[in-house]
Amino acid sequence: xxxxxxxxxxxxxxxxxxxxxxxxxxxxxxxxxxxxEPGYGMDTxxxxxxxxxxxxxxxxxxxxxxxxxADQIAALKxxxxxxxxxxxxxxxxxxxxxxxxxx
Numbered sequence: 001x002x003x004x005x006x007x008x009x010x011x012x013x014x015x016x017x018x019x020x021x022x023x024x025x026x027x028x029x030x031x032x033x034x035x036x037e038p039g040y041g042m043d044t045x046x047x048x049x050x051x052x053x054x055x056x057x058x059x060x061x062x063x064x065x066x067x068x069x070a071d072q073i074a075a076l077k078x079x080x081x082x083x084x085x086x087x088x089x090x091x092x093x094x095x096x097x098x099x100x101x102x103x
Contacts, residue, residue: 040080044073065102075101 007013022028035043048069051059066072079101085093 040077044076047076048072061098 007017019028019030023030029046031043031046035045037044048059062072062075066075079094079097083093
């Protein structure tokens with residue numbers, strides 16, 4: 001998509017051009033700012049879309065533990081806190097945390 005002479009006169013023109021390029025050429029999803037949660041730096045609706053596409057087994061276990069979507073989101077947020085560890089040790093920590101979550 002070529003930029004035509006005089007096409008980007010205003011800041012909003014440039015922003016619209018960038019969003020159009022991202023959407024059309026990179027499969028970017030343009031979303032409203034209301035769906036973004038700044039505390040977590042993410043859109044929880046897109047998180048569940050991603051989980052359904054890539055980690056169906058883990059999501060199924062989460063759905064068995066928590067029937068309500070709000071409870072599922074709360075559980076995910078609970079486990080998104082930063083913790084400092086070596087990558088080799090992260091898997092056991094996450095596994096133990098899941099076991100504790102299951103009760």
